[in-house]
Amino acid sequence: MEILDSPAEEWTAATRTGEASVATDGRVAVVVSLDGETVLAVMPHSRAVRTRPGQQGAPRGRGGAGRRHPTSMRELLELLRSHGFTIDRGTRHIRVSRGGETYTLPSTPSDHRSLLNCVKGLERTFGVALER
Structure with a gap:
């Protein structure tokens, strides 16, 4: 995959099963296991950037990542x-x-x-x- 050979951006993200590597070219992102053997997901870049450590998505008027109160x-x-x-x-x-x-x-x-x-x-x- 071209994105994996020369990504514009890369980071490690937490997933349901542990950690994975995320590579993106600005349009599409590929989530790969840390050993590089398994492609776990392919998604739009805009969705993948939400998993980037230390950054939150855009503020929303209806909750989301910045929710202050209990949600269950x-x-x-x-x-x-x-x-x-x-x-x-x-x-x-x-x-x-x-x-x-x-x-x-x-x-x-x-x-x-x-x-x-x-x-x-x-x-x-x-x-x-x-x-x-």
């Missing part, structure tokens, strides 16, 4: 435990308490905004910042 219920509950909250799981709701105050979370969120709404409700109720 599991992550939210771990964050609450680390802040000293007590968590009681029921069949339909999750009760969060600390210092005599309580807040009830749904165990099955209803829409894509419900997690962020829960985070904001917890922040208002307990006066704590729940950022990762």
Whole structure:
């Protein structure tokens, strides 16, 4: 492959299975195992640059790499435990308490905004910042 022989840019990126080498000519990028034996992926250059260490993609208005708040219920509950909250799981709701105050979370969120709404409700109720 011509891109691998004389790439315009090269870097090592983390993948699901470990690390790999990324080579690009500015249009197309090729992800190759570190031993150079296996081509793992071929993708547009714009997608590959997101894996470059030390650099983030363009800022987005809708989350992405710069997301400040938890993005899953599991992550939210771990964050609450680390802040000293007590968590009681029921069949339909999750009760969060600390210092005599309580807040009830749904165990099955209803829409894509419900997690962020829960985070904001917890922040208002307990006066704590729940950022990762």
